[in-house]
Amino acid sequence: MGVYIQVLEDLQSQQQQVIPSEKLAEKCEVNSSQIRKDLAYFGEFGVRGVGYYVTDLLQAIKHFLGIDRNWNCILVGVGNLGRALLRHRQLPQKGFQIRMAFDCDPFKIGEHVAGHEVVCTRRLKEKAQLMQIDIGLITTPPERAQRAANHMMQAGIKGIINFAPTRIHVSSDVTVDYVDFSNHLISMAFRLSHP
Amino acid sequence: MGVYIQVLEDLQSQQQQVIPSEKLAEKCEVNSSQIRKDLAYFGEFGVRGVGYYVTDLLQAIKHFLGIDRNWNCILVGVGNLGRALLRHRQLPQKGFQIRMAFDCDPFKIGEHVAGHEVVCTRRLKEKAQLMQIDIGLITTPPERAQRAANHMMQAGIKGIINFAPTRIHVSSDVTVDYVDFSNHLISMAFRLSHP
Known part of the structure; x- marks a missing residue:
């Protein structure tokens, strides 16, 4: 779905209102039967002989995915x-606003990064509760990931994306996703070994 | 598969030789019928009433995935x-060695990062051909990603992982993978919207 959004947003910014099905498939690098199958899900946005209405389709996909609103991170x-x-310039464009940045390194606390003042992690609960924070991103070294998750859970955050290369334990009402770069390298190694 | 490798490597570093199937499933956060299905693929590493031989299973998975060798990146x-x-400390541990780093910013050229001297991107072909480079990682801004890919293709690199949030065009003998952080956020937004 990420690819469709990216391609449709590019088309929208180029003021293109309609795109033929085959052309959209080509840009998304999927075949046209796959795209018809995927997009049928969102209702009747394809018009025979014409194609897809870019804005309507994009809006429907975003609504389905829950990204037709802002998410506080x-x-x-x-x-x-x-x-x-x-x-990252594209995260806010897609509705994901990183509201605050935390670190426990005294040399980083008080520093400004991309318009955010870095705040001591111990103040996370107090700070985060003032806003309605939906998603927490963990980009610590692995040995500090669990502590970061604990702070997030104490602040009532229900979605955690962990970029640190380690597993974390969370309570059952919290959703965790792992981002592990080495998986992409492993997958590439597999594809290159099995051409 | 990435999870299995991570958990098995943790076990190996803890000198654990055998792990019961249910315990492995629990650590990998999959159910035990799923794990039996997944791992049956690699041959008979499970022994009834005992479990899996950690080192043998890890070796078999790595061999299958093509990561029982080093990959030059x-x-x-x-x-x-x-x-x-x-x-990233875990990439070399998994067999992915980043051999060289390139940038076209004159202020970065000559700088040392994690033991690598940053080299001008125009010298990529010349430099990369001296080694057998398997995989190229693109971490440029989006507007420079295609140029980076072109340099890589000229150097004969057949696998490209593009972290820049844009599509790139490559010749048909080149495999591309995209890493897009916003997909993880979109997926989390979807899961939080559909509890």
């Missing part, structure tokens, strides 16, 4: 990866 | 994300 761990996320 | 784009990857 915080981030713990202002290292290189944390900074990359704080400076 | 290069990286183009020494921003925050590039630095995070260059400093």
Whole structure:
């Protein structure tokens, strides 16, 4: 779905109102029967002989995915990866606003990164509860990931995305997703070994 | 598969030789029928009433995935994300060695990051051909991703992982994978909207 959104947003920014099915499939690098199957799900946005209405289709996909609204995020761990996320231009465009950045390193506390003042992680609960925070991003070293998750849970955050290469334990009402770069390398190694 | 590898490597570093099937399933956060199905693929590593032989199973998975060897990688784009990857301790442990780092910013060329001297991207072909480079990682801003891919293709690199949030065009003998952080946020938003 991410690909469809990206391609449709590109089309929208180019003021294109309609795109033929085959053309959309080509841009998304899927075949046209796959795209028809995927997009049929969102209702009748394809018009025979014409194609898809870009804005309507995009809106329907976003609504389905729950990204036709803003999501408030915080981030713990202002290292290189944390900074990359704080400076990521496309996350706010997609409705994901990183509201605050935390770190326990006294040399980082008070620093400004991409318009965010880095705050001591111990103040996470107090700070995060003032806003309605939906999603917490963990970009700490692995040995600090669990502590970051604990702070997030204490602040009532129900969705955690863990970029640190380690498993974390959360209570049953919290949803966790793991981002592990090495999986992409493993998958590439597999594809190159089995051409 | 990434989870299995991570858990099995943790067990191996703890000198654990055998693990009961249910225990392995629990650690990997899958159910035990799923794990039996997944791992049956790799041959008879489970022994009834005993469990799995950690080292043998890990070796079989790695062999299957093509990561029982070293893969030479290069990286183009020494921003925050590039630095995070260059400093990632687990990639070399998994057989992915980033051999060289390139950037076209004159202020970065000559800098040392995690033991790598940053080299001008124009010298990529010349430099990369001296080694057998398997995989190229693109961590540039989106507007420079295609140029990075072109340099990689000219150097004969057949696998490209693009972290820049844009589509790239490659020749048909090149495999591309996209890493898009916003997909993880979209997926989390979806899961939180559909509890």
